[in-house]
Every structure is written in C-alpha cells, then in structure tokens.
Amino acid sequence: AEEGGTINVVVQPEPPSLMIGMYSNATTQQVGGNIFEGLMRYDQDLNPHPLLATSWESSDDGKTWTFHLKEGVTWHDGQPFTSADVVFSIDKLLRETNARLRTSLAHVESIEATDDYTVVFQLKESFGPFIRLFEVGTTPMLPKHIYEGTDYKTNPANHHPIGTGPFKFAEWQKGSYIHLEKNENYHVQGLPHLDDVYWHVIPDAASRAVAFETGKIDVLPGGSVENFDVPRLTELDNTCVTTDGWEFFSPHAWLWLNNRQGPTADVRFRQAVMYAMDREFAKDVLWNGYGKVANSPVGSKTKFYDADLPAYEYNPDKAKQLLKAMGYNGEPVRILPMPYGETWQRWTEVIKQNLEEVGINAKIESTDVAGWNQKVSDWDYDISFTYLYQYGDPALGVARNYISSNIAKGSPWNNAEGYSNAEIDQWFDAAATAFPDEKRQELYSKIQNKLVEDVPVAWLMELEFPTIYNCKVQNLIDSGIGINDAFGTAWIKQ
Amino acid sequence: MNVIRALTQNKVAMFGFAVLLLLSLIAIFGPMLYDGSPWKMVQRPFIPPFANDRFLLGTDTLGRDVLAGLIYGARISLLVGLVSTVIALLIGIPLGAYAGYFGGWVDEILMRFTEVFQTVPSFALAVVLVAIFEPSVYSITGAIAIVSWPPVARLVRGEFLALRNQEYVLAAKLNGQSHRNIILKEILPNSLSPIIVLASLMVATAILLESSLSFLGLGDPEIMSWGYMIGAAKTVIRQAWWLSFIPGVAIAVTVLALNLLGEGLNEALNPKLSGKREH
Amino acid sequence: MSIQTLMYIGGRLIKGAIVLLVIAVFNFFLIRAAPGDPAKVMAGEAGATDELFLQQLREQFGLDQPLYYQLWVYISNLVQFDMGITYRQQMPVFDLIMDRMPATLLLTGAAFLLSLLIGVLAGVVAAQKHKQWADSFITVAALIFYATPLFWLAMMAALFFSVYLNWLPSFGMETVGANLTGFDRFIDIMTHLILPAATLGLFFTAVYARMTRASMIETTRMDFVKTAIAKGMTPNRVTYRHVLRNALLPVVTLAGLQAGQLIGGAVLTETVFAWPGIGRLMFEALFQRDYNLLLGVFFISSAMVVLFNLITDVIYCVVDPRIELSK
Amino acid sequence: MKPLLKVENLSIRLPKGADREFAITNVNYELMPGEILCVVGESGSGKSMTANAIMGLLPKAIQVETGAITFDGYDLVSLEEHRARKIRGNRISMIFQEPMTALNPLMRVADQIGEVFLIHTELSKKQRHERTLSLLKDVGLPDPEKMMSAYPHQLSGGQRQRVMIAMALALEPSILIADEPTTALDVTTQAQILKLIKELQEKHNTAVMFITHDFGVVAEIADRVVVMEKGQMVELGEREAVLNNPQHSYTKKLISAVPPLVAPERPLLAESAPVLTVNQLCKTYSTGGGWFSKPRIVKAADDVSFELHRGETLGLVGESGSGKSTVSRCVVRLLESDSGEILLGDDPIQALDAKALAPFRKRIQMVFQDPFASLNPRKTIGQIIADGPIAQGMPVAQAMQKAAELLALVELPATALDRYPHEFSGGQRQRVGIARALAHDPEILVADEAISALDVSVQAQILDLIEQLKQRLNLAVLFVVHDLRVAAQVCDRVIVMQKGRIVEAGVTKQVFEQPRHDYTKSLIASIPGADWRSGKTTGHAKTLEKAYA
Numbered sequence A: 001a002e003e004g005g006t007i008n009v010v011v012q013p014e015p016p017s018l019m020i021g022m023y024s025n026a027t028t029q030q031v032g033g034n035i036f037e038g039l040m041r042y043d044q045d046l047n048p049h050p051l052l053a054t055s056w057e058s059s060d061d062g063k064t065w066t067f068h069l070k071e072g073v074t075w076h077d078g079q080p081f082t083s084a085d086v087v088f089s090i091d092k093l094l095r096e097t098n099a100r101l102r103t104s105l106a107h108v109e110s111i112e113a114t115d116d117y118t119v120v121f122q123l124k125e126s127f128g129p130f131i132r133l134f135e136v137g138t139t140p141m142l143p144k145h146i147y148e149g150t151d152y153k154t155n156p157a158n159h160h161p162i163g164t165g166p167f168k169f170a171e172w173q174k175g176s177y178i179h180l181e182k183n184e185n186y187h188v189q190g191l192p193h194l195d196d197v198y199w200h201v202i203p204d205a206a207s208r209a210v211a212f213e214t215g216k217i218d219v220l221p222g223g224s225v226e227n228f229d230v231p232r233l234t235e236l237d238n239t240c241v242t243t244d245g246w247e248f249f250s251p252h253a254w255l256w257l258n259n260r261q262g263p264t265a266d267v268r269f270r271q272a273v274m275y276a277m278d279r280e281f282a283k284d285v286l287w288n289g290y291g292k293v294a295n296s297p298v299g300s301k302t303k304f305y306d307a308d309l310p311a312y313e314y315n316p317d318k319a320k321q322l323l324k325a326m327g328y329n330g331e332p333v334r335i336l337p338m339p340y341g342e343t344w345q346r347w348t349e350v351i352k353q354n355l356e357e358v359g360i361n362a363k364i365e366s367t368d369v370a371g372w373n374q375k376v377s378d379w380d381y382d383i384s385f386t387y388l389y390q391y392g393d394p395a396l397g398v399a400r401n402y403i404s405s406n407i408a409k410g411s412p413w414n415n416a417e418g419y420s421n422a423e424i425d426q427w428f429d430a431a432a433t434a435f436p437d438e439k440r441q442e443l444y445s446k447i448q449n450k451l452v453e454d455v456p457v458a459w460l461m462e463l464e465f466p467t468i469y470n471c472k473v474q475n476l477i478d479s480g481i482g483i484n485d486a487f488g489t490a491w492i493k494q
Numbered sequence B: 001m002n003v004i005r006a007l008t009q010n011k012v013a014m015f016g017f018a019v020l021l022l023l024s025l026i027a028i029f030g031p032m033l034y035d036g037s038p039w040k041m042v043q044r045p046f047i048p049p050f051a052n053d054r055f056l057l058g059t060d061t062l063g064r065d066v067l068a069g070l071i072y073g074a075r076i077s078l079l080v081g082l083v084s085t086v087i088a089l090l091i092g093i094p095l096g097a098y099a100g101y102f103g104g105w106v107d108e109i110l111m112r113f114t115e116v117f118q119t120v121p122s123f124a125l126a127v128v129l130v131a132i133f134e135p136s137v138y139s140i141t142g143a144i145a146i147v148s149w150p151p152v153a154r155l156v157r158g159e160f161l162a163l164r165n166q167e168y169v170l171a172a173k174l175n176g177q178s179h180r181n182i183i184l185k186e187i188l189p190n191s192l193s194p195i196i197v198l199a200s201l202m203v204a205t206a207i208l209l210e211s212s213l214s215f216l217g218l219g220d221p222e223i224m225s226w227g228y229m230i231g232a233a234k235t236v237i238r239q240a241w242w243l244s245f246i247p248g249v250a251i252a253v254t255v256l257a258l259n260l261l262g263e264g265l266n267e268a269l270n271p272k273l274s275g276k277r278e279h
Numbered sequence C: 001m002s003i004q005t006l007m008y009i010g011g012r013l014i015k016g017a018i019v020l021l022v023i024a025v026f027n028f029f030l031i032r033a034a035p036g037d038p039a040k041v042m043a044g045e046a047g048a049t050d051e052l053f054l055q056q057l058r059e060q061f062g063l064d065q066p067l068y069y070q071l072w073v074y075i076s077n078l079v080q081f082d083m084g085i086t087y088r089q090q091m092p093v094f095d096l097i098m099d100r101m102p103a104t105l106l107l108t109g110a111a112f113l114l115s116l117l118i119g120v121l122a123g124v125v126a127a128q129k130h131k132q133w134a135d136s137f138i139t140v141a142a143l144i145f146y147a148t149p150l151f152w153l154a155m156m157a158a159l160f161f162s163v164y165l166n167w168l169p170s171f172g173m174e175t176v177g178a179n180l181t182g183f184d185r186f187i188d189i190m191t192h193l194i195l196p197a198a199t200l201g202l203f204f205t206a207v208y209a210r211m212t213r214a215s216m217i218e219t220t221r222m223d224f225v226k227t228a229i230a231k232g233m234t235p236n237r238v239t240y241r242h243v244l245r246n247a248l249l250p251v252v253t254l255a256g257l258q259a260g261q262l263i264g265g266a267v268l269t270e271t272v273f274a275w276p277g278i279g280r281l282m283f284e285a286l287f288q289r290d291y292n293l294l295l296g297v298f299f300i301s302s303a304m305v306v307l308f309n310l311i312t313d314v315i316y317c318v319v320d321p322r323i324e325l326s327k
Numbered sequence D: 001m002k003p004l005l006k007v008e009n010l011s012i013r014l015p016k017g018a019d020r021e022f023a024i025t026n027v028n029y030e031l032m033p034g035e036i037l038c039v040v041g042e043s044g045s046g047k048s049m050t051a052n053a054i055m056g057l058l059p060k061a062i063q064v065e066t067g068a069i070t071f072d073g074y075d076l077v078s079l080e081e082h083r084a085r086k087i088r089g090n091r092i093s094m095i096f097q098e099p100m101t102a103l104n105p106l107m108r109v110a111d112q113i114g115e116v117f118l119i120h121t122e123l124s125k126k127q128r129h130e131r132t133l134s135l136l137k138d139v140g141l142p143d144p145e146k147m148m149s150a151y152p153h154q155l156s157g158g159q160r161q162r163v164m165i166a167m168a169l170a171l172e173p174s175i176l177i178a179d180e181p182t183t184a185l186d187v188t189t190q191a192q193i194l195k196l197i198k199e200l201q202e203k204h205n206t207a208v209m210f211i212t213h214d215f216g217v218v219a220e221i222a223d224r225v226v227v228m229e230k231g232q233m234v235e236l237g238e239r240e241a242v243l244n245n246p247q248h249s250y251t252k253k254l255i256s257a258v259p260p261l262v263a264p265e266r267p268l269l270a271e272s273a274p275v276l277t278v279n280q281l282c283k284t285y286s287t288g289g290g291w292f293s294k295p296r297i298v299k300a301a302d303d304v305s306f307e308l309h310r311g312e313t314l315g316l317v318g319e320s321g322s323g324k325s326t327v328s329r330c331v332v333r334l335l336e337s338d339s340g341e342i343l344l345g346d347d348p349i350q351a352l353d354a355k356a357l358a359p360f361r362k363r364i365q366m367v368f369q370d371p372f373a374s375l376n377p378r379k380t381i382g383q384i385i386a387d388g389p390i391a392q393g394m395p396v397a398q399a400m401q402k403a404a405e406l407l408a409l410v411e412l413p414a415t416a417l418d419r420y421p422h423e424f425s426g427g428q429r430q431r432v433g434i435a436r437a438l439a440h441d442p443e444i445l446v447a448d449e450a451i452s453a454l455d456v457s458v459q460a461q462i463l464d465l466i467e468q469l470k471q472r473l474n475l476a477v478l479f480v481v482h483d484l485r486v487a488a489q490v491c492d493r494v495i496v497m498q499k500g501r502i503v504e505a506g507v508t509k510q511v512f513e514q515p516r517h518d519y520t521k522s523l524i525a526s527i528p529g530a531d532w533r534s535g536k537t538t539g540h541a542k543t544l545e546k547a548y549a
C-alpha cells in the first residue's frame, strides 16, 4: 500500500465529545474509534479478531473467559498499556458511564488482572453474547493513569483524548473540523498508512453532497447525505459505494405502536397497520432500493435470525377488513415522526398517506429531538418512528424492546410500546444464557414467530446506509462496524 | 374617495393588487376545484413540469402533484401572513396607542417592554418559539406575530405622540370626550394610513418568515406550504431544481405583489409623497 | 469626549443592562417550557440509556435543583459575567461563543458593509436618475431581492456558482487542512466569504437602496437644497455635499438597528453555507436543549443589539449636530 | 438709467392638475439699480414663481411658456445651465422665507457661507475665513467668531436670517431677491432685518426685489411696488401712489383689509363680576433632562394674573415664545399649571380632576390657530360640531339640530353638515371651529391666534364674525394675537407678555398711545410701516379707517 496522504470525512452532527466511553453518540464513536481501541475487532460475519487482546479462551461451561493482551502497546502519551487499564476501563469507568455495557456486565461476576498482560472474566452463568462485547464502541480501553480517581465527566483529558489507536488527536475547531494525525508509535507495524484524517462539520445535507462533488470530501459515511442524493452521487466518476460495515449494528426500523391505549392497543389494529404500509414503495423511493423490508424483530444479518417467518404483504383490503372487525371508528391516531432529517420526514408522510388510505385517521405531530425523546419515553404517542441497533446478538439489541422488565418511563430505547408477555420474557431470558448456540436458535425462533403474530411494533425495514467515497480510498471498511472502526488500514491510491 | 382613485391610477400598485386578488381566489376556491389532498402520491416521483398533461407542474420526490401543493400552499401562506399580521396589529396598536397617548411612565414601561422584544434577534426568537411550542400552524402564526408587533407599537406610538397635540385632539378634550373616544375616534383613524402601509408590508414579511421556518423544518407537518415545498426539495435541488424553483418564485411573486401594493398605498395615503401639499 | 457624553453612554449601558436582564429571565423560562431536557437529548443520541445515566447527567448539569434556584444561580452568575458551561461540549459558554464570534462578525460585517455601500450607492444613483430607466432598473431589482426568500437565493447561488460554474466554494469558512497562512489564507477565506456574504447582503442591499432613494428624493425637496442651488452649485455638488448627508440620517438609524439584529439573524445563511457562526450555534443549542448555551447566544446577540443601538446613536449624534446625547 | 433686470411678457405654465393653468401670465416689470421693488399679493398669486424663474429654480415640471428675463445682456430663461450657475449666488442671490429650514442643518455656518466663495472665487481657505468673518460682522451677528462654528439649530430665527443675508451678499451681487424673508419672524426681529437689508442695500447699491404680502413692510421699505393677483400683474407704481391712491380694485381691497394702527375709542364696560379670574399662574417646562444631564427650563408663565368680564375682549400680545399660548391653554385646562388659581366665576377649576372638570368644560371653549389642523379630517362637519354636546349627554338628533343652527350662526350653508373639512377654504374652516366652540353655549371664548393663518381679507371677515357673536351672545373673549394692528382694532383691554411675565396691562388705546414699559414701546416701534395709516398720516388714510371699521 502507498504511504501518506490525507483523508477528509464528513462528521454529522458534530460530536459533543470524543470520549468514546462516556458518550455513545454515533459520531463520537466514528471519530473516537480512530483514537481508542477495543480488545477485539469483528469482521463482517461478526467473528472476533485480535487487536489489543492477542488471544482468548473460555472454559467449557462458558463461564470463565481469559484474555491475553498484546505487549509493547503504548498510550498516545507514551505510557504502557496493561491489564490494569483493562480492569479499570471495564469494571470502574465504563460500568459507571456506559448504560448499555452496564446491562451486560450484570452477567459478570468479577474481572481480574492475573498479571500485567492477562485478564480473567468470571461470569455468573454462560452469557451467549459475551464474546461480542469487545468492539471499540461498546468497550473501549481507556487510560487508567489519567482517569483513576478523577471525576470522569469533567476530566480535562476529555478535551484531548488519549488512546492507543492508529491516530492521535491533534485539533478540534469547534463548528468546523476535527483533525487527527498519524500515531507514529502505533503497535501494529506498518500502520497506519495515512498521515492525517480530517472530520468536517457541515450541518446542511445538501452542502455535504456538494462538498463531496467538489472533491473537498473523500468519504461520506452512511446517512450523511440525504437518500435522494445517493443515486446521483454514486453515478459520479471515481465514486465508489458500499453498504458494508453495518453488520454489527444492523439498524432496524419500526413504528412504535402504543400497546397501552387507543386503537393501537388492539392487535387487529396493529396487524392492519402492517398490511396498510407499502414498504416496498418506501424502500424504493426513499431508500433507493437499499435495505430490506423487515418481517421479524431480528435483523437478517444478526445472529439467530429465522428466515422462515410469515411475511406481511402490502394489502390494504386486508387492513380494512381487520379495522372493520375491530370496529375502528375513525378515532384520531397521532404519528410522531423522527426528527432526523428529510427521509424520515418523507417516510412519515408516506405512512400517513398509507394509513389514511385504509381509513385510519392519522395526524402528524411534529417535534424536535428533545421533544421526540420526551414523548416516546413518556409514552405520550400513538405511533412513532424509530430505528435501533442490534449489536450482533438478539440478547444485546432485540430483547430490550420486548421484555416486560424493560417497561420503564424515561427512556425511548427500551420497551416503549409497553408490550408485555410473560412467555416472551421467559424465552428471552433463557435464550441469553442458553448454551450452546443451537439451543439459543430454537428459543429465538419461537420468540420471532410469536412476536410476528402479536405485532407489538410495526417493523419497517432493515436499513442500509451506503457509504459513499472517492475510489482512491482503499481498504476503507474492513470490519463489521465500518466507519466506526479506525482508518488504520486505509490508504490512498495516488 | 381620492385615495382609491390615486391607487387605481397607480399601474404598478394595481398590478400587485391584481396578483394578490388572483392568489386569494386561488387560495379560496382552488382547493374546491382541485379536489384531493396535495399529499396524495399520484404518480411516479420527479416528473418534470409540462411533461405530463395531468400534472402540469410535475410531481415531487414522493410523486405528489406540485400544482396541487402550490394551490394549497397559497392558502396557508396568505392565511399565516394575514392572521399573524392581524395579531401583531392587535398587540401593537393598543400598546403603541396607550404609550403615545398617555406618555410619561405609561410610555416608559410599555416602551421598555417593547424594547425587550426588539432587542432579542427576531428570527432567532421565532425559531425558538416555534421549536419550543412545537411546529403547528398556530405556533407558527403566533411566533411570527410575537416577533413582528414591536415595529407596529413604535409606529403607532410615534403617530399618537405627533397627533395627540393636534388641535382637533385638543378640541375633543375640551369637548369633554373620554380618553377612549379620543384614542379610537380622533387619533386612530388619522394614524391609520401608515399602519395600513406597514401592515401590507408585514404580511409580506410574515410570508417570508413562514417559508423560512418551514425551510428549517419548523413547518406544520399537516399543512402543505410553499416553504415546506422548498425545504422538502432542497435535498433534491440537483436532480430536480424546479421543485425548489417553482415555490420559490411563488413566494417571491406574492411578496413582490404585496410590496407593490404597499408602496402604492404609501403613495396614495401619504400626502408628503403624493405631491399634494396641504398648505 | 465630554463628561456628559460619557455619562450618557453610562446611562444607556445601565438601561441596556436592565433590558438584557429581563431578556435573560424571559428566555430562561421560555426555554424551560420546551419539552425534553439536555439529558434526554444526550441520552437519546447515545442510543441507549437508563434512568441512572439520566440522573447522573441532570445532577452534573444542576438540573435536579428546583427551577427558581436554577434561575437564581444563572442570574447571579450572569451578573458576574459567567454564562455557565455548555452541557454538550463541557466548555465555558462564553469561550464557545467567542470561538464562533469571529466567523459571525466576518460574515455579517462583510454582508453589512457590502450592502450598505452598494445599497446607498444604488439608492443615490436611482434618486439622481429619478424616473429614468436606471431608476426603474434599480427599483425593480431592489424590489425583487427584497421579495425573494433569502434561503432560496442562497440555495440557487450555491447551485449556480459552486456546482455549475465551480467558481466558488459552497461551504465552510476556509479550506480545511490546507494549512494556509498569511495572504493565502486571507484569499482563501475571502473566496469562501463571497457567496454567503453576498446572499445575506442582497436583502439588505435592497433595503438600503430603497431607503436611500426615498430619503434622497425627500431631502431634495427641502428648502436648504434650494438655498444650495441658489448659491450656484453644480448638481453633483449639491447632491453629495448637501442632499446625501442629510438623506443618510434615516439610513444610519436603520442600519444600526439591523447591524445588531444581523448577528443573531444569520441562521439561514449559516445553515446553507455551513458557516461556523453563532447563528448556527444557537440553532444546534436549541435542538440539543443546551440551555446555558442557548441562553448565552441569546444574551450575547441581544447585548450586541444594545451595543449597536448605542453606537448608532453616538454616530447619529456625530453626524447630526442637532441631536444632543442626553435624551 | 438702464434697468438691471427686465422681465418681459413672462408666462409660466403649471403642470396638469394644479390650481390653474398658468402660475403667472404676461408679467412685465423692470428692476433699476439700487432700488427696492416690492412684490405684493395674496398667497398663491405667483410672487415666488416669478422669483424662482429669475433664479432658475423652477421645479422640473414647471416651464416658462413665453417671455424673457434679461439680465446683463443674457436672457435668463434660455441661458445654458452652466452659465446660469455662474450668475446664481454671484450676480443675483436670494433669501428665502423659512430661516428654520433654508440652511443645511448638518453644516457649520462658516462652511455654508464659505461655500459661496469656494464656488465662485479662487480665494484661499484663510481668505475665505476672513471674508466670512467680516460678513458676519456686517450683518450684525453677536460674537461672530463663535458664530462661525455654530450650527444653524443653535441660532435663533433672526440670526439664521442674518446668516442667509450674509450668504446672499457675500459676493456683492447686483440683485438680491428676498422671498418673504421676514414673514416667519417676530415683529421686533423683522424690524431689525428690514433695517439691515435697507442699510446693506444702500451701502452696496444693490437692487432688491422684495416679496411680501404685508403692506406694512411695503410701506416701510419699498421704492416701487408690483401687485399681483392670481398670476396677473394688476398694478405697478411708486410706493406712495400705490399705498395711498390704489387704482386697481384688488389693490384697494387688499389695502383696505389692513387694520389701521390706531385703537378706536371704545365704550367702557360697566363694572361686573369677572367670569374668569387668573391669579399668580405659573407654568414651567423642563425638557431634555436625561439621567445625568440638566434639563432645559423655561418659565412659560410666571406669576400671571388677570380678570375677564362678560362682553369684554381681552387681548394677549407679545412676541413668539412669550407664553401666550401657555397661558391660554392653562386657562382652559389643556395644560396643567404648576401653581396659581383659575376661577370660573367663583369656582376654582385648576385642581379638578377630569371627571369633576367635565361640567365646567362647557363654560370655557377655545378657537384654535390652524384651521387645517383643528378639524379632524375624518369626520364630517356635523360630527365635529355635534360631538361636544353628545359627549356632554345631549341626544344625537338634538345635537345635530343644534349643529345646523350653529352653522347658520357662523354663516355657513346647512349643506355643510355632511361634508368633510378638506372641502372648505381656510376661512370657512375657521367658522366651523368657532361653531364647535359655541356648541356648548360657553361664557368664555379663548381664541389663540385664531386668524393668523388666514389671508388678510379673510382675517377681517373672521374678526368681524367674532365681534358680532360676542355682542350677540354677550361672550367674554380672551384673544391671543401677535399682530398688534389687529389687537388695536378688536381688544377692549390688552395684556403684554414677555418671557412668561405680564409687563403691561391696560385699556387698549392707552397702551398703544402711552406705552409705559420699554418692551411695549419697542414692540410698537417695530410694527412695519407704523407711520402709514396711523393717526399721524393723511386724510385719505382716515377714510380708509372708516371703511375698515
């Protein structure tokens, strides 16, 4: 590969911080993923590969995991990276600051460093997804010598993050750009190839497209231009496009249907919604054909997806029948669009149109991000858009939205629809800790069949966010987390 | 009245008036003739203008009829413009009238109050108001009214300050007429000309403001407006520039017409400009 | 400067400070009326959260305190010129705003000066050629610019000049990563400035042109102009020495009012052209419910308005000897 | 002697829609070196038009139709603009009526005068400065050094007019055109300015064309007189001939309308209880006070006391700003006085609040100065008159009935009821104003400069009307006026005010013939043309006086 060069990437919205362990915003991860590293990387089939951990093994019952760390790794400030950093990061810092990891860590009994380069995890019981917890976004390694004993949120190092990654933090012009520079002491020989990475803040989507066209920008991460621009941009000379790099997240879009009150509390109404939606149209017009109509709570790229589920076809007549059967009387139903840009706005309009055509009296209620969060987490909605990541395993990214222990006001990311089914709760519980995988698959298939019948939420699509980039950039995406991983192996063909 | 004569002789103003009249007719009757919702996806997306006889101006990103959107948009633009102006006048006129008529500490308090609203950058305030009270036709109209009343209050106050010592007002006082009567019957009718002129220009500004808010995504999602159309088309400006161009021209023409009419009114109502000297 | 002028300015500043304080309180309550809070937004962006996390955030931001107490803390800090810390960036609000201020001042300053210069010039020409084709042309052009939505114009300009002609950059304030210095950097920034400043300025150019024209025509009818002509002056001399100066007075007032408003009013232009100014900062802060930041931007831009009004009055007093700085 | 300027057959066409087709038609006259030619005539007769034509200052829309203006061998009508410019301000210069607006408010006095030198001469900056300074001395401005750097607003009207004169005379022009240069000034100031013009004219042998509508001024300074009526030149002659032996009927009418400066004997009124008593009235204005600056304080009424009886006309005279309006407005309670007492009959009214005052409002009413500003343009005459009684509780129909009667009383047709003020002439409007004041059947009528906005001939009619009504209704009239000729004719007693104080009060004849206070003396001495048509002139004038009375 050729050495040197600069890569210009769009970052939108501007991240609040680059401290990946405390902020799990998408863009914090994108930029921070170059500075920090996890113990492992995952390929596009979600298989783990060594990074800061060179090897690992588990006991036969799946309850004890031993990690061997790479030697000779240094932090950007020159301090050595050791097992103490691992224990501190996971057991202390992340347990306090990272809500998602905290849930998973509930299965962990203890974390111990047996020597400078060995860490042992003792689990309470076998936890299927345990091995998929160690990518940089979920479990980044953070420097103990800087954070220990301080107030993590206000530590001055948050403004000048220090990691082990292939790039070092150089400068952040707020509102303009973030500049990362090559880590000359990177622990992988011969990497990285690039000298500089610039992340540009361009708040307007159309301007981002123009910036790419005029060559100012080399990479448009998935979702950073409006979908309408994608076909045009991909047709430009020297432009490459890929949908790779989202396998780990496998973003799944659906409509929250409030199971507690109103027409949406009736399963027939919820099924009618499924039949009323022309999801193929939305996929073609709004998503340029990228993605896949979703028929299951589990994404097709996620482990334990069941391909033989019954599908809801677009069938307005059937929807009307169902509505008639339940005696729907035109009660107004509020739709809360997701305030994340044009496509979602348009999608809301399409869905509203679809629903109106089968006789559902739908009203769009507009709000911004904060209002949306507030309303969904206060259950003050009838229908609302959302999309969520699956994190490679139903136990991490799917169960949270359907189990009744996750019905709690205050968060829009749990079981906000209020679906409650003791059977499902039990099955999910068992599936997380079942061993080996065949047992898990069996349980997850049962779950999927039941949920598809009950329609607790109306699944829309498995989203694909194509990454558009200048073809001179090579090796841009080489892992299951795509852009969120470092540009450590990327290089530029001159 | 000779104001109307002066106005009818002003060709430019009459042109503006004609355009507005046409727009109003479209706004009132258009939706009746043009049945169906402008939100309906009727054809494949991105049909350019004049390519399809049934959809004269083509279709938008979702295959909705652009002409239908334009017609329904006229309604909302004019409505928001008019209603917000009326509200602004309802706030501004009494405030300015009291401040100007009574003077003294009443004036001081009311004008400090006005100053607060004038000091906050108005567009930013409108954005915040709409965002906070969530975009709907009511919050948008209200926000526009709230940011546009201070100039009314100032103007009315100025007029009242100038007129309250006019001899005919003094005469009314000597007649023993009540303050209310003097304000409503003596001073207000005589300060109406500049208020009318200002109001016509405020409608124009309100239409622009509504479209700016819609453009920023702060429009009422239930209602088709020109600003919404531009905002929705901005992402496809490269593939289909006409989708933003057409409603943009519609706004510009409407605002232009209002301005022409406003200037015409100004010339007709303002004796200083119409060349008629009273002495 | 006389002691009286200083006293006057002091008095005005005190009055302005009172108005600003009222604005701060008003805004404080206004913003709290919005649904959601910064913790929710940040949690929302994180994509996963629980009550504990939210609670931590609220505690950290001091949002768990009763509202009146928060107001008290905010205002008492404010009077000591401390605007608090942004929730998102964890930076002092003032620093963040000052970071963005140069960009805003550059954009609005350029737009302002440009529009004032061109607008007044066009107005003068139109008034001189009253009822000739140049007048009609300028009047019509001004009217059209006056009636055209700013954001639309900006979009069209970007489309035309950046995309089709590829003459000018369409976003940002400078070419990032080019590491230019000195004159090269200046040129770079200037080329970035042209489009946003021109579109932002066009509207005001139209405003000033119309106003100057009207004011010139009115001033031409004044008695002292007759006196000047009776002295045997050439028309040009009459225009520039006598009419223009008098005609500019109302323009000065208007310009002063607008200069202040511009600072906070460039949101649209800054959005379309990705200009890193405080208008956009406000817009982002609003949606992130970054209360302190939003209040800070409002406060600073309102303070700018107060300041510019004061400056206008002082300038007015310099150009118009009839006005004494006392009322 | 060869005439300096010859106006021949001059006709000026007005644009469409103006009052008449021609501003002036076939005007012919000559201006001799060193003479003062007065142009007189009523408002709109075309006096200014002629002057503007000479200066080349006609508005674009107005064209010279026929005729020539010859000066120094050139025809000014057809002269190219760049040559005309050389003459303007240099050989012929002009002074305007309004000293308040005729100077550029943003330029220092010295610069405005210096500009004349700058345009027409090659003088250096220093020389210009010196010449300007000496000019300011010439026109008798106090402290000329300081005046140099003053702005127009810092000067009084008279001072500004002196600056204008200095500017006009800077290059010792052959002709000075003065378009009503003293109309806006006080009598005393007017007298000074007239004197100044005359002196300078004699000193430099300048020919002056002096436009005025005041025959007193004509009598004071003219050598020859041109009389204009509706664009026609109706009479031209020597001063004595025109003033004392007018030929044209229009000239006769104008001259007869000038009140003579003699106070006629008036029967003494029987002693009666006063209807209005004012005791030690004080009113101070303070303006411009900011938080830190000191306000400007004006004592507009300072310890003013007087009585007014039924059937009496009390004149309130004095120069502009002496406090006449202030006193009259305090009396009707349009202004709050600071201290003192106002009694209507025996009832003190100065402390009553709006409600308690209402019943007293009817007893004292006011006629205002400006017939244009005192009528609400958006109301019909009927409404204007009836509004008062309606506000006092009279049923509408009855009030309208009363309005009709009042219209008859002030000699207006009943059809006027439904028409709007703009359809009436100034004199007619003033009648409406009087009718409105009478609608309450008041005991006292306060008239603040009720006639000064009107042409002389109309003035006489209105004065006549007030006199009649006073007699018929046995009114007490407080008559505020600055024109002493008028005061002499209509007042039983006069009060002379200066700077808010009463300096002299007494029976009219006595005050005019034996003024005691110096201020009164100077005031009377300043009346232009005081010798003409006073007791001291010829028998012919006496007959005119009779015609007037």
Ligand SMILES: Nc1ncnc2c1ncn2[C@@H]1O[C@H](COP(=O)(O)OP(=O)(O)OP(=O)(O)O)[C@@H](O)[C@H]1O
Residues within 6 Å of the ligand: D014, D015, D018, D019, D020, D023, D041, D042, D043, D044, D045, D046, D047, D048, D049, D050, D059, D213
């Ligand atoms: N700009 C104008 N446009 C149209 N008509 C005008 C204009 N100026 C003056 N006139 C008309 O020309 C006629 C003569 O006006 P001029 O100003 O000469 O009167 P004047 O004798 O000077 O009156 P005054 O005593 O009021 O100054 C009047 O009928 C007037 O209405």
Ligand SMILES: Nc1ncnc2c1ncn2[C@@H]1O[C@H](COP(=O)(O)OP(=O)(O)OP(=O)(O)O)[C@@H](O)[C@H]1O
Residues within 6 Å of the ligand: D285, D286, D287, D298, D299, D300, D318, D319, D320, D321, D322, D323, D324, D325, D326, D327, D482
């Ligand atoms: N509203 C006011 N505020 C401040 N000063 C005032 C006000 N009205 C009048 N004055 C001042 O009070 C003094 C007396 O004014 P007033 O109007 O009573 O005089 P006047 O004798 O009626 O004069 P004129 O003949 O010009 O009408 C003047 O110096 C004037 O400047």
Ligand SMILES: [Mg+2]
Residues within 6 Å of the ligand: D047, D048, D049, D179
């Ligand atoms: Mg005149």
Ligand SMILES: [Mg+2]
Residues within 6 Å of the ligand: D324, D325, D326, D449
């Ligand atoms: Mg007065």
Ligand code: NI
Residues within 6 Å of the ligand: A001, A002, A190, A193
């Ligand atoms: Ni390599």
